[in-house]
Amino acid sequence: MKVAVVGLGLIGGSMAIELRRKHFADEIIGVENDRLNAEAALKMSLVDRIEDLDTAAAESDILVIAVPVGAAVKMLPHVLDIYAREGKDCNRTVIDVCSVKEAMVRSVHYHPMRSRYVSTHPMAGTEYSGPWAAMPGLFDGRACIFCNTEESDNRAVRLIEKLYDALNMRPIYMNASNHDVHTAYISHISHVTSFALALTVLDKEKDERHIFDLASGGFSSTVRLAKSNADMWVPILSQNRDNVLQVINTYIDKMQQFRDAIDAGDEDAIRSLIEQANKIKRIIR
Amino acid sequence: MKVAVVGLGLIGGSMAIELRRKHFADEIIGVENDRLNAEAALKMSLVDRIEDLDTAAAESDILVIAVPVGAAVKMLPHVLDIYAREGKDCNRTVIDVCSVKEAMVRSVHYHPMRSRYVSTHPMAGTEYSGPWAAMPGLFDGRACIFCNTEESDNRAVRLIEKLYDALNMRPIYMNASNHDVHTAYISHISHVTSFALALTVLDKEKDERHIFDLASGGFSSTVRLAKSNADMWVPILSQNRDNVLQVINTYIDKMQQFRDAIDAGDEDAIRSLIEQANKIKRIIR
Numbered sequence: 354m355k356v357a358v359v360g361l362g363l364i365g366g367s368m369a370i371e372l373r374r375k376h377f378a379d380e381i382i383g384v385e386n387d388r389l390n391a392e393a394a395l396k397m398s399l400v401d402r403i404e405d406l407d408t409a410a411a412e413s414d415i416l417v418i419a420v421p422v423g424a425a426v427k428m429l430p431h432v433l434d435i436y437a438r439e440g441k442d443c444n445r446t447v448i449d450v451c452s453v454k455e456a457m458v459r460s461v462h463y464h465p466m467r468s469r470y471v472s473t474h475p476m477a478g479t480e481y482s483g484p485w486a487a488m489p490g491l492f493d494g495r496a497c498i499f500c501n502t503e504e505s506d507n508r509a510v511r512l513i514e515k516l517y518d519a520l521n522m523r524p525i526y527m528n529a530s531n532h533d534v535h536t537a538y539i540s541h542i543s544h545v546t547s548f549a550l551a552l553t554v555l556d557k558e559k560d561e562r563h564i565f566d567l568a569s570g571g572f573s574s575t576v577r578l579a580k581s582n583a584d585m586w587v588p589i590l591s592q593n594r595d596n597v598l599q600v601i602n603t604y605i606d607k608m609q610q611f612r613d614a615i616d617a618g619d620e621d622a623i624r625s626l627i628e629q630a631n632k633i634k635r636i637i638r
Numbered sequence: 639m640k641v642a643v644v645g646l647g648l649i650g651g652s653m654a655i656e657l658r659r660k661h662f663a664d665e666i667i668g669v670e671n672d673r674l675n676a677e678a679a680l681k682m683s684l685v686d687r688i689e690d691l692d693t694a695a696a697e698s699d700i701l702v703i704a705v706p707v708g709a710a711v712k713m714l715p716h717v718l719d720i721y722a723r724e725g726k727d728c729n730r731t732v733i734d735v736c737s738v739k740e741a742m743v744r745s746v747h748y749h750p751m752r753s754r755y756v757s758t759h760p761m762a763g764t765e766y767s768g769p770w771a772a773m774p775g776l777f778d779g780r781a782c783i784f785c786n787t788e789e790s791d792n793r794a795v796r797l798i799e800k801l802y803d804a805l806n807m808r809p810i811y812m813n814a815s816n817h818d819v820h821t822a823y824i825s826h827i828s829h830v831t832s833f834a835l836a837l838t839v840l841d842k843e844k845d846e847r848h849i850f851d852l853a854s855g856g857f858s859s860t861v862r863l864a865k866s867n868a869d870m871w872v873p874i875l876s877q878n879r880d881n882v883l884q885v886i887n888t889y890i891d892k893m894q895q896f897r898d899a900i901d902a903g904d905e906d907a908i909r910s911l912i913e914q915a916n917k918i919k920r921i922i923r
Contacts, residue, residue: 476852476854477854477855478854478855478856479855480856495854496851496852498852523851525851525852535843535848535852536852538838538839538842538843539839539843539848539849539852539853539854539857540852540854540856540857542835542838542839543835543856543857543859543860543861544856545893545896546831546834546835546860546893547860547915548892548896548911548912548915549831549889549892549893549896549915550827550828550831550889551914551915551916551917551918552892552895552911552914552915553823553827553885553888553889553892554823554824554827554918555914555915555917555918556888556892557823557885557888558820558823558824563820563824564824564921564922565921565922566781566808566810567761567781567783567810567820567821567824567825568824568921568922569761569762569763569780569824569825570762570763570764571763571765571825571828571829571862571863572824572825572828572922573922574828574859574860574862574863575828575831575832575859575860575862575863576828576918576922577856577859577860577922578856578859578860579915579916579918580916580918580919580922581912581916582916583908583909583912583913583916586908586912587905587908587909587912588905590896590900590908591900591903591905591908594900594901594903597900598897598900598901600838600842601893601896601897601900602897603838603841603842604834604835604838604893605890605893605894605897607833607834607837607838607841608830608831608834608886608889608890608893609890610837611830611833611834611875611886612883612886612887612890615875615876615879615882615883615886616879616883618876618879620872620873620876623868623871623872623875623876624868624872626833626837627833627866627868627871627872628868629836629837629840630832630833630834630836630837630840630864631836631864631865631866631867631868632836632840633836633839633840633861633864633865634865636849636850636853637849637850637853637857637858637861637862637865
């Protein structure tokens with residue numbers, strides 16, 4: 354099996370590592386616009402060779418789009434155009450791994466080669482980026498969401514299920530629009546709250562030494578995602594705009610409830626908010 | 639050295655473990671109102687015996703107040719009253735470990751035995767509570783803040799510095815009012831943002847299975863502090879009210895900047911906010 358990975362960052366690089374390690378891929382072709390990242394990926398043997406997108410699409414059995422969603426949404430129709438040149442017998446499959454799905458599936462909804470695309474979101478990551486951040490085991494035991502599989506060729510879906518099975522991921526199926534609501538609540542908002550926390554503290558604590566000295570484990574854990582890369586997160590927040598706005602509004606409302614309860618010195622109200630929040634214990638270990 | 643620990647929870651229990659392990663204390667007396675916690679602490683040999691507060695205060699060289707700040711602020715003057723009965727030669731020292739300090743030092747500012755009190759805040763913790771949460775190594779390498787040491791007896795301060803040195807903590811000195819500003823920004827707000835995040839997600843995701851399936855490492859890390867105990871956090875947020883309100887207002891303002899930038903589809907503004915937030919990388923590893 355020949356696999357091409359476009360974008361050799363944290364996700365693309367980690368997939369390359371695992372697909373080779375599990376013998377799912379015999380050859381891995383890399384596509385990477387950043388020269389330094391491309392050279393690093395070759396040097397670390399993440400990929401066997403670097404090609405341009407068109408060559409990689411025409412030569413691979415599976416092409417994985419692992420670039421930020423703003424670029425991915427333009428790249429996907431282009432890859433299906435390349436497949437279209439092979440005609441109806443084209444047996445290649447393209448997937449993307451973006452964390453916004455509605456914009457992706459919409460971009461090729463009417464494309465004649467739509468069925469060669471399988472829309473997936475492996476729910477894994479760290480706050481680091483680039484080929485140096487790639488690591489084995491990143492996907493192990495996590496969920497991978499498959500969206501709108503009814504629009505994809507059946508055998509293509511089965512093949513991609515095997516690919517994620519090789520990464521030891523659990524498949525979950527839902528439509529793209531539900532996916533985007535859930536990820537806004539469970540992933541995207543966490544990043545916005547971390548960014549806002551970092552901004553708040555940096556604003557106040559001009560003396561960085563104090564932050565360094567005083568930061569407890571709790572602060573570090575809450576602010577960790579604020580290290581996340583703008584190249585990845587600007588397009589996510591734009592592409593999932595409506596859902597993200599709704600959850601930010603709900604979130605601001607909760608913060609205002611805390612503020613009002615503290616302002617009023619209403620300890621019962623503060624306790625009630627905290628005890629409701631504590632219910633997250635039942636779900637998150 | 640006889641040490642009494644009042645409140646055998648995460649912090650009190652962990653101190654008891656370490657002070658014995660490092661041979662700082664020959665005997666550890668526990669004071670604990672909750673019968674189950676008291677029995678557990680005895681059974682786990684966290685303490686040698688359980689006494690009431692007055693006995694413990696009259697028999698220990700050092701008494702550590704490790705109860706929530708709302709109770710601590712009432713307990714501290716009472717302990718100094720007990721010391722006062724011994725007269726001027728009383729050589730005992732009381733400390734507290736609360737994460738709000740201004741209310742503590744204010745409660746005994748004019749007490750004739752004020753100098754026997756050393757105000758400290760070991761910056762360590764987890765989201766768990768109770769004697770079962772006590773663990774060795776909790777304090778290792780972390781900062782311990784000493785407040786208003788000029789109001790304490792010199793030798794008492796030296797003794798407590800030795801106590802925290804036995805826990806392998808780095809001392810930092812500042813006045814109580816600065817302490818409360820810094821902890822509002824670096825610790826208390828993290829808890830409020832986590833509580834609000836948990837409330838937001840629980841509100842939306844009535845189907846808890848989805849949260850469980852979809853929660854990435856990032857969400858778990860950001861929401862971790864939402865498991866924190868109301869008995870501890872209600873008094874912290876009340877006692878540090880003014881500082882906490884100020885930081886919540888700044889924080890809501892930052893969230894609104896994100897909302898407005900996303901709403902306007904202004905990718906440059908979103909990028910600028912994220913890149914400013916990324917500066918936290920320089921400080922938090």
